[in-house]
Amino acid sequence: MLTESTLIDAGGSAAGAGALLSILRDGRPRTRAELAQLTGWARSTLSLRLDALMHQRLVAPTDDAIHSGGRPATTFTFNQSARLVLAADLGVTHARLAVTDLATIPLAERTAEMPIDRGPEPVLTWLIETFRQLLGECGRSLADVCGIGVGLPGPVEHGTGTPVNPPIMPGWDRFAVPQWLSARLGAPVLVDNDVNIMALGEYWAVRSQVQHMIFVKVGTGVGCGIISEGRIHRGAQGAAGDIGHIRVPSFEEVVCRCGNIGCLEAVAGGGALAARLREAGEDASVSRDVVDLVRAGNVRAVQAVRQAGREIGMVLAWVVNFFNPSLIVVGGDIAEAGEHLLAGVREVIYSRSLPLATQHLGILTSELGDRAGVTGAAVMVIEHVLAPDVVDQAVTA
C-alpha cells in the first residue's frame, strides 16, 4: 500500500521530470532559481529532475549564462535536436516525408509521386527506404528516432492506428500499419487520417491561440479536422469531420463513390470539378489540373472553383451555427487556386450563419499549405513522446 512517505520519496526522485520538460519546451533558457520558482520545488528535487533530463539529452545547459550583479548563473534549455521524428503525409497520388527535430523543424524532406493504391507493403517499403535516405542526408541514424508519424488518406481507427474500410486504398483495410512499421524501424508508430494531422499541424505551428478551429481540406475529396480546446475531436467512432458525405440540396442526381447521392464531395471536391471540366472539353483529369487551369485564367475553371466554395460554404454555415468555431482554415489542393474558393466559402457563411457566431470568425487559407500534413504527423509523435507521464517513465526506467 502507498503511504505518504513513499509518495514523498517518489516526489523527490526523477519522476516529475516530465512536468519540468513541459515548462522548458517553449525554448526559453532559464536559471535554476527561475525553475525553482516556476515549479515550487526544493532545489534538491529540481536538481535530480534536471539531471535526469540532461542524462536523456532532452535538456542542456546553455552557453549564454545570465549576469545579474553576482556571478553568472547557468541557464538550461530544451534540446530540440536530442531526438528525431520521421513524419509522412501519404496522399492519394503524392507523398511527403520528413525527418524533423522535436520542434517539428525539418532537417530533410522529400516529396514524390507514390499512388496509395499500390497497396500497403510496396508503399511502406518505399517509405522505409526513403526515411533511411533522409536520415543519411542529415548524418543521423535510426537510433536517434523517437517515433514515426503517418497520415493516410482514409479513415483510421484511433486506438489501433489501422485503416478501416478506406474507400480509395485497395489492400489497406485492417492492415496493421503501426506493427508493420514499428517491427522494421524499432520505434513507436502513430497513424491518423490526413485531415486530422493537417488540422493538428496548422493548429500547433501557427494557430495555437485558437480554442475552436475547423480545418477543411479541399483536395480530390472534402473533409475536415476539428480542434476543440486544443485537442482533436474524433467523435464516437473516430468518424467526426466527415463533411464530404453530407448531402447538399439541389444535387439529388449526383451519385457519389460512397453510393449515396448529392454528397458535398461529389459536388464540390477536386475530383468532381475535374470531371465536370473534362466533360466541358477542358484538359483536366485530377484536382491539380483544376488548379493549373485556374492559374492559367480559364474562366470555366474559375467559375467552378468559386461555385464549389459556395457549396462547401453552405455546409460550413451549418457547422458554424452548430459548433461556433473561432477559426475556419481552408487547405488542400483546391485552396491553392488563389482566393476563388475562399471567396465562395465566405460569401455563403457570412450570409447564412448567425451574426453572433460570425462576429469574430476568421476564414483563412492554410498558412502551412502542403506542409500542414507532414508537420501534423510530427506533432502527433512529439506530443506523445514528450507527454509528462511518458517522459517520467523514460527517465526512471
Next chain:
Amino acid sequence: MLTESTLIDAGGSAAGAGALLSILRDGRPRTRAELAQLTGWARSTLSLRLDALMHQRLVAPTDDAIHSGGRPATTFTFNQSARLVLAADLGVTHARLAVTDLATIPLAERTAEMPIDRGPEPVLTWLIETFRQLLGECGRSLADVCGIGVGLPGPVEHGTGTPVNPPIMPGWDRFAVPQWLSARLGAPVLVDNDVNIMALGEYWAVRSQVQHMIFVKVGTGVGCGIISEGRIHRGAQGAAGDIGHIRVPSFEEVVCRCGNIGCLEAVAGGGALAARLREAGEDASVSRDVVDLVRAGNVRAVQAVRQAGREIGMVLAWVVNFFNPSLIVVGGDIAEAGEHLLAGVREVIYSRSLPLATQHLGILTSELGDRAGVTGAAVMVIEHVLAPDVVDQAVTA
C-alpha cells in the same frame, strides 16, 4: 517562494479534502483503510482531511459499521443533505423550481405559469418568493443553501451569466441576473441557457457513460446542447448548438423571427407547427396545444409532428457526419407527443448519415422529460461548489 517542505505541510493539512470528497461522492460507504488505499495517503493525513469534511458536514460516519472478523470498522459516506441547491428552469411561458440536495434529489418542487416576458425584476422577485416557500415546505432555511442555478430561454454569456440579445425575453438584455439574485439570496448564482442545462441534467443523471451526446430540445423553438467528453461544448462565443437557425432546403419562403428565411425553427419548431395547424382550422396557439392534438389522435397534428421530425432529422444527419456523437437525446414539449417526432428524426438520420457514424448511434427521447432542465440547473451548481479546489478553499478558510 514555495519549497518542498511548505508543500508537504500543505499536503498534510485539510487542503486535499476536495479530492477525498470526489471519491466519496459516489455514495458508497468506505472505511479508513479503504480510503487510505484509494488515496495513497498516510493515516494521519487522511484523518485531518476526513475531519475537515466532517466539520463541514459534507461527510458523516455511517451507522452500518463493517464487521470483518475483528472489531467493527466505522465507515464514512458523503452526506448529500448537508447543503441545499435552489434550481430553476425558466421557460418562455412556464417555470419549474426545485430545492434539491447535493445529489440533485428534489426535496420540494413547484411548476407554474410564469411568462418570461414580464421582465427580469417581476420574474426574479416571484422566483425568490417561491424558493422561500419551498424551503419552508422542507423545514430548511437560506443558511443551508450553497448555490442557485438558473436556466433561461435565450443566449447567456458564459463568463458573466448575463442574457445577451435574447430574442423572446424583452427587458432581460444584459440584466445582471447573478448579481441581482446573489445580493438577495446570499449564495453564488450560476446561469446558463435552457438547452445547455437540459443536456447537462440528462447527461449527469442518466447518460454519464456516454462520451459525445447531443440533446435536442424541440419546444416552441429548436436548439441543442452538446456534451463532449463529459463537458458542455459552448464554442467561441457560447453560441454553439444553435441549430434552430440553420437554413433547411425547400423552405425559402418561410420567414423566421430572427429575420432570416428557411430557419429550421421556423419550419419545425412547436410555435411554427401550432401556427400551421391553426391556419388549417385546428385549435392550436402554442406548442403544448400541438401535443394535445397529437394525443387526441388528430391526423393533421400527427403528420405535422412527423414531418417536423424529418426536417430536424435532416439537420441532425449533418450533425452526425460532422460530430459523430454516440447518442442523440430528443426532449422538449414536442418530444412528449409520443414516438411521432422521433420516428421522423430516425427515418432521415439513418438514411442520410454515414454507416460508420450511425452503426452504434442511439436516438432516444429524454428520460428526464420536463425535469431535465431543473436537474441540470442543480448539477451546474453542485459541480461548481463540490469541485475539489472550491472544497479545499472552503475547508481551509
